[in-house]
Structures are given as structure tokens and as C-alpha cells.
Amino acid sequence: MLPETLQENELAAALAAVYPAAIIDGVLAHGELTLHLEPGDILTVLEFFKRQQQFERLSTVTAVDRYPMEPRFELVYHLQSVARNLRIRLKASVSDEISSATAVYAAANWYEREVFDLFGVVFKGHPNPKRIMMPDDWEGHPLRRDFPTHGFKYTYGEQK
Amino acid sequence: MSEIITDPELHHEPEARSSRRMTLNMGPQHPSTHGVLRVVLEIDGEFIEKATPEIGYLHTGIEKQCEALNWQQIITLTDRVDYLANLSNNLCYSLAVEKLLGLEIPPKAQWLRVLLTELTRINSHLVWLGTHALDMGAMTMFFLTFREREDLLRIFEMFSGQRLMTSYIRPGGLALDPPRGWEKPVKAFLADFPNKIDEYETLLNNNPIWLRRTKGIGILPVEEMLEIGITGPLIRAAGIPMDARKMTPYSSYEKFDFNVPTATENDVFARYSVRMRELRESLKIIQQALDGLPEGPIRADAHRVVLPEREKMKTQMEALIYHFKIVTEGIAVPEGEVYQVVESPRGELGYYIVSDGSAKPLRVHMRTPSFANLQGLPNLVEKRQISDAIAIMGSLDFVLGDCDR
Numbered sequence: 411m412l413p414e415t416l417q418e419n420e421l422a423a424a425l426a427a428v429y430p431a432a433i434i435d436g437v438l439a440h441g442e443l444t445l446h447l448e449p450g451d452i453l454t455v456l457e458f459f460k461r462q463q464q465f466e467r468l469s470t471v472t473a474v475d476r477y478p479m480e481p482r483f484e485l486v487y488h489l490q491s492v493a494r495n496l497r498i499r500l501k502a503s504v505s506d507e508i509s510s511a512t513a514v515y516a517a518a519n520w521y522e523r524e525v526f527d528l529f530g531v532v533f534k535g536h537p538n539p540k541r542i543m544m545p546d547d548w549e550g551h552p553l554r555r556d557f558p559t560h561g562f563k564y565t566y567g568e569q570k
Numbered sequence: 571m572s573e574i575i576t577d578p579e580l581h582h583e584p585e586a587r588s589s590r591r592m593t594l595n596m597g598p599q600h601p602s603t604h605g606v607l608r609v610v611l612e613i614d615g616e617f618i619e620k621a622t623p624e625i626g627y628l629h630t631g632i633e634k635q636c637e638a639l640n641w642q643q644i645i646t647l648t649d650r651v652d653y654l655a656n657l658s659n660n661l662c663y664s665l666a667v668e669k670l671l672g673l674e675i676p677p678k679a680q681w682l683r684v685l686l687t688e689l690t691r692i693n694s695h696l697v698w699l700g701t702h703a704l705d706m707g708a709m710t711m712f713f714l715t716f717r718e719r720e721d722l723l724r725i726f727e728m729f730s731g732q733r734l735m736t737s738y739i740r741p742g743g744l745a746l747d748p749p750r751g752w753e754k755p756v757k758a759f760l761a762d763f764p765n766k767i768d769e770y771e772t773l774l775n776n777n778p779i780w781l782r783r784t785k786g787i788g789i790l791p792v793e794e795m796l797e798i799g800i801t802g803p804l805i806r807a808a809g810i811p812m813d814a815r816k817m818t819p820y821s822s823y824e825k826f827d828f829n830v831p832t833a834t835e836n837d838v839f840a841r842y843s844v845r846m847r848e849l850r851e852s853l854k855i856i857q858q859a860l861d862g863l864p865e866g867p868i869r870a871d872a873h874r875v876v877l878p879e880r881e882k883m884k885t886q887m888e889a890l891i892y893h894f895k896i897v898t899e900g901i902a903v904p905e906g907e908v909y910q911v912v913e914s915p916r917g918e919l920g921y922y923i924v925s926d927g928s929a930k931p932l933r934v935h936m937r938t939p940s941f942a943n944l945q946g947l948p949n950l951v952e953k954r955q956i957s958d959a960i961a962i963m964g965s966l967d968f969v970l971g972d973c974d975r
Contacts, residue, residue, distance in 0.1 A: 440669050466796045469909075470937040474924050486922065488909055488937070492796070492810060495817050517799030520945045528633075543626040543974060547853050552634055558635060559638045 412436055414530070421498055424463065429454060442499060449485075449502040456487065456514045459498065465489040471511065471521035471531045472563035477555040483531050507532040526534060528553035590614050596959075598627050604701060604963070609947070616955045621948045625941075628974040636934035640900035641667060641741065644667035644934065649735040651936055652972035654697050655751065656912040657690040660739035663934075665820055666910035666921040667741040670903050671875055677864040679743040680822040685756070685859040686729065687821075687912075688852040692763070693722045694915035694967075695845050699770065702842070706783050711773060718766050721759050728752060741901075742876035743869035753860065756835075760857055767849055774842070784839035788950050788962040792836070798949065799942035802917025803848065804966065806834045807840035814913040826855050838965040845967075866876030875901040900929030914939055916967055936975055939969035 415435045418423040421443060426433055432451035437444050439482055447455055459465040469488040476482050487500040502508060510533035511518040523531045523542040530551035533539060541548065550557055597608040606627035612620040636644050648659040661683055668675060675683075696715040703711035723733040728749055730738040738745050750823060774780045790800075792808045805812050813830045815823040831847035833840035869876050877890035877896055905927040911920045917939030924933040943966050950966075951959040 439906055442907075442909060444907070466793075467799060469799070469911075469918065470922065470935070470942075472922060472933075472935040472937075474933045484934075488920070492812055492817075497818075497909070497911075499907075515799075516797045516944065517942065519784060520941065533641075540628075543629040545626075547915070552631060555637075558632075559634060 421463065421496070425455065425458060428458060440520075442497065443444075444501060446501045446503075448507050449504045450466065452485070452487075452500070452502050453509050453511065453514060455500060456511055459489055459500075460514055463491065465494045465496075465498065467492065468511070468515035468517045468521075469537045471518050471525060471552075473525045473531055475529060475553065475555045476503075483529060485525070485531065486560040487511065506530075507534055509534050510536040512536060527551070530554065577845055581605055588945070591619065594956075598624075604968065605972055607944070607968070609632065609811050609959075611956070611959070613956065616957070618951050618954055618956060618959060621951045621959070623944055623947050625970070625973055628970045630971075630975065632975045633934055636931055638930065640895075640929055641903055641931065642900065644931070645737050645740055648736065650971065651938065651975055652914065652916070652940070652969050653734060653929055654969050655690050655692040655914045655916065655919075655972075656734065656736055657686050657739060658912055658919055658964075660737060661687055661821065662910055662912040662919050662921045663923075664739050664741045665912065666923045667871075667903060668909050669908045669910060670923065671872070671873070671901075672904075673739070673742060673870045673872055674695060675743055675821075675864045675870050676868065677822065678866045679868045679870075681859045681863050682744060682748065682868070683739055683821045683865075684823060684826065685856050686726075688855045688859070689725060689756075691852050691915045693719055693850055698845065698915075698964075698967045699842075702967070703774065703780070705960050705964045706780060708774065708777065708780060711770065713768065714766070714773075718763065719879075721755070723761075725752075725755050725759065728755065742872065743867070747868055753802075754765075756856070756860060760853060760860070763853060764850070767846065771846060776885075781839070783957070783961050784842060784965075785835075785837060785900075787838045787954070787958050788965055789836050790946065790950055795946065798946040800917070800946050802914070802939050802967075803841055803844045803944065804917070804943060806830065807844045808836040809834040812918075814911045814918060818911060820910070820912060826858050828855050838961050841965040875903075888893065902927060903928060903931070904924055909937075911937075915970070916940055916972065917943060938972045938975065940970070940972035944968050944973055947959075 412422055412426040412433050413436055422436050432447050432455050433445055435446040467490050469490050472486050474484040476484055482502045483504050485502045489498050510522055522536055525531050527541040527543050528551055592613050594611045594613050596611055598606040608624040610622040611618050632647050635647055645660055649656040651659050654847055696719045700712040700715035726736050727733045730736040763918045795805055795808055809832055811830045811832050816830055828851045831844050833844050873892045878893050882889040883893045903925040905925055909922045909925040911918055919939055920937035922935040923931055926932045950962045
């Protein structure tokens with residue numbers, strides 16, 4: 411449901427007119443529009459913004475780990491419309507997997523690999539679901555809140 | 571001389587090609603990869619069939635480290651993200667935190683921020699020009715650009731005490747008052763540098779080898795560039811005047827008069843000429859910042875989040891208490907999230923910061939231009955010659971620290 415405060419907002423209202431069920435919540439803070447979406451509808455909404463609202467480019471895809479909340483991962487998509495000079499932030503909360511946005515925006519490719527690598531979120535339908543930053547044989551996902559910041563995994567002389 | 575054969579289909583039969591394929595590792599220690607980038611090339615003779623960039627060799631976990639540090643301590647990490655444009659990174663992070671805090675920055679600090687980030691742009695473009703030309707065999711350029719870069723590094727050292735890791739722009743303003751007489755070297759640089767740009771252009775603009783290796787090379791349709799997320803001088807050389815300084819002005823950029831250079835050829839030479847014109851535009855901005863520099867404080871008046879002046883801290887009890895609290899406890903940034911964009915020398919630099927109201931951020935994500943621009947490398951180099959790949963990689967102007975973070 412689109413909150414009362416955003417009824418006047420052109421972008422939010424345009425989305426609510428077509429896909430009212432996709433919106434869970436929305437907020438306009440610091441001049442930035444954020445829409446919280448149903449994770450199942452993320453591709454439809456990205457498609458809508460790209461094709462019908464002239465958001466030509468995807469700036470970035472990232473995640474926020476809200477551990478120990480459930481669902482813990484918040485996927486964050488930043489879109490930009492160069493023609494209209496607008497930006498929008500879309501969010502979807504998932505616990506482990508979501509559809510890959512690469513079919514809509516090619517730019518999502520490396521960003522989703524990064525999120526998979528560092529958070530362990532699986533992107534369904536990703537063309538190359540491999541680690542990008544960490545070594546291929548790395549265990550764990552470093553940007554999770556329960557992954558330690560300091561210290562070694564093994565001590566010297568200790569075998570795995 | 572005039573036709574360069576670029577289509578491998580013209581030369582080899584398809585069945586013969588399969589046995590001629592070879593895999594070649596370019597990097598991670600190849601000089602033209604400018605850092606530790608590894609590109610796995612599948613080549614057929616001199617032609618690249620497939621290119622796979624492998625990144626992550628310089629991944630230092632800066633985003634993870636940010637979650638363990640105070641809001642003020644992170645500024646030193648932002649220097650190390652893009653070590654050629656450290657002040658742009660300082661500025662972007664500071665602007666994001668200030669947006670969350672709702673701070674109003676005094677005009678003098680804003681003007682100095684503009685001046686310093688434009689000097690950073692020149693610095694970064696000089697390194698790009700020197701190494702790009704060096705890759706193509708024009709060795710003299712490297713010595714010339716590093717000669718001028720030395721002047722810039724001295725200016726940074728004069729301001730902050732550091733040549734590279736300046737940490738000069740902080741949330742709330744600037745770290746220090748500029749030293750007495752700081753205008754003199756900046757003015758000397760401004761007077762001298764236009765001639766130096768002419769000198770570079772004399773060496774390159776009519777150089778037949780430079781022209782043959784850059785003109786008509788590395789063309790990609792504009793729609794595809796937007797789709798991949800390429801920004802900065804690359805997209806401007808493709809005809810789109812996309813520049814955060816004009817589109818979403820920050821730090822009073824709207825009060826400065828400058829143009830956004832664009833070109834339509836979309837090749838390596840167009841990217842070179844756009845960057846050369848950006849050097850001159852940056853000089854214009856620096857001149858305006860010098861001429862119109864307002865008087866006043868260099869830090870915002872917010873005692874709970876900005877460190878007091880040294881003099882006050884030594885003489886006033888209250889200032890000492892706030893100083894102690896800020897240093898020991900850190901500052902509490904209100905809950906919320908922002909995505910702040912600045913135009914770094916390489917393109918769109920964005921900091922996405924989430925705060926949960928505590929003294930440490932919940933998440934700091936850096937949308938770095940090198941990462942997105944490198945993603946387009948396979949599209950740019952495939953079906954082209956290996957020597958063209960060197961020119962194209964130079965024109966991308968990536969910094970691996972910026973890419974891997």
C-alpha cells in the first residue's frame with residue numbers, strides 16, 4: 411500500500427496505478443524517494459520504470475544485512491533517469507534468494523555477483539553466478555553482520 | 571595505410587579458427603592494466619574473441635571495515651578507495667553524512683571543497699594522460715604530466731600535510747584552516763598550467779601514431795553504454811552531457827560557471843579530447859573559486875557533531891567536554907539512508923549510507939565508477955585487435971582500488 415504522504419508523488423503514484431499490490435511501503439526523505447516492494451514483483455517494477463518511466467540506467471544494486479531481523483537481507487536498487495534527471499531507490503526484503511535483474515538491466519550483472527559474493531544472496535537466472543571479489547574457494551560471505559571483522563579463521567599449524 | 575582490417579571473419583575460415591584459438595592471461599602484472607587487473611583473453615591470432623575481466627585482487631574489505639569504525643574514522647578509508655581522486659571520495663562521504671545530519675556547511679568550506687576537488691580532477695586526469703600515452707609508446711608524456719602532478723601534490727601537502735591520503739574534507743567542513751599564503755602556489759599553477767595543456771596537445775593532437783591508434787577505436791552504441799552503467803568522460807564522449815555537477819549540484823557547484831565538454835565520435839580519441847577540455851574547465855572553476863572565496867569559518871556550527879576549534883577547546887570548558895565526547899563516543903547520526911552522488915574524475919561516484927542511529931554506520935556502499943566502467947570492457951574489446959585493447963583500457967581510466975574496494 412502506498413502511504414498517504416506519497417499519493418502526490420508522481421513516480422510513486424504512477425507505479426501504484428499500475429501495480430498497486432507490489433508496493434509495501436514508501437518514504438520520501440532527504441529528497442530521495444524509496445519504495446519498498448514485494449520481492450516477487452521486483453522484475454515487473456524494474457521493467458515498468460525502465461520501459462514506461464524512462465529510467466535508462468541502473469546505478470547500483472547492493473544489499474543491507476538487517477541481522478538478526480527476518481527476512482534479513484534488504485536488496486537495494488538505485489535507478490536513474492538521465493532524460494528526466496530523476497533518481498529512485500527500490501528495496502525488497504528477502505531471506506535468501508531473488509530473481510536476477512540482469513534480464514532488465516545488463517548493469518546488474520557484476521553488482522549481483524558482488525552481492526552474492528559478499529552477502530550470499532542467490533540471484534535466480536543470473537548468467538554467471540560466481541564470486542567476484544573473494545577467491546573462488548572462499549568460505550562464508552564477508553559482509554554479513556555475523557561474519558567477524560577481525561582475526562584469522564585458522565591459527566597456524568591447525569589443519570582444517 | 572588507411573584501411574585497418576578489423577573483421578576477423580575476413581581472414582579465417584570458421585573451422586580453421588577453432589584450432590587456432592589460444593587463451594592468454596593479460597595481467598595481473600601487466601603494465602597496461604594499471605594495477606592488478608587480470609583479463610583472460612581468448613585470442614585468434616591478433617584478434618580477441620572473448621575477454622573476461624577478473625577483478626578482486628585489490629579487494630581490501632573497505633565496506634566491511636566501515637561498519638567497525640566511527641563515522642569520523644571512516645574518512646581515512648575513503649582516501650584509499652580511489653587513491654587518485656581521494657578528495658572526491660572524502661567529499662562524497664562527507665556530503666552523505668552531512669545530509670543525514672542535516673548540517674549546513676559554511677560557504678568558505680564549500681568553495682574550498684570545490685577548488686580542491688577540481689585540483690583532484692586535474693591530478694587524476696594527468697595520471698591518466700601520462701599512463702595512457704605511455705601505453706601507446708609516447709613515453710615523454712608520462713614525464714611531462716608527472717612534472718605538473720608534483721606541483722599539485724605539493725599543494726595537497728600544503729593544505730593537509732599529506733600528498734596522497736589527504737583526509738582533508740571531513741563531515742562538517744574541512745580538517746584544518748588553509749595555511750597562510752596558500753593562494754600563491756595555486757595561482758602559480760593556474761597561470762602556468764594552460765601552457766602545459768597546450769604542450770600536451772602539441773605532442774599528441776598531430777602525432778600520427780597517436781591518431782592511428784585512437785581514432786575509430788573502442789566504439790560502443792550509446793544505449794549499450796547506458797545499459798552497462800558506464801558514466802563519466804566515457805559517456806560524455808558518446809554525446810550525453812551527464813555530469814552530477816550540473817544535474818544534481820552539490821557543494822555550491824550551481825554558483826560556478828562552467829561547461830560540460832562532450833563529443834559525439836565515441837572513440838578513444840573523443841574520450842581523450844573530452845578529458846583535455848575538462849582540464850581547462852576545471853581551471854576555470856578553480857579560478858572562480860579563488861576569486862570569489864567567501865570569508866568565514868571552515869566548519870559548520872554544530873557542537874554536538876563537529877569538533878570545536880583548537881583554541882576554544884584549550885580555553886573553554888564546554889568546548890573541551892564536547893571535544894572529549896565526540897572523540898571518545900563518536901557522533902550519533904540520525905537513523906536513515908542516503909545515496910549521495912558526486913562527479914569523480916572517472917564518473918558517477920555514489921555513497922549509499924544506512925544509519926541505525928548509532929556511532930557506527932550500519933552499511934556503507936560505494937558505487938564506484940571504475941567497477942561499472944570495467945564491466946563494459948568485454949563489450950568494448952571483443953572482435954578487436956590486442957593492441958586496440960591496450961588503447962581501450964587506457965581510455966577507460968580505471969583505478970583498481972576504486973573497483974575492488
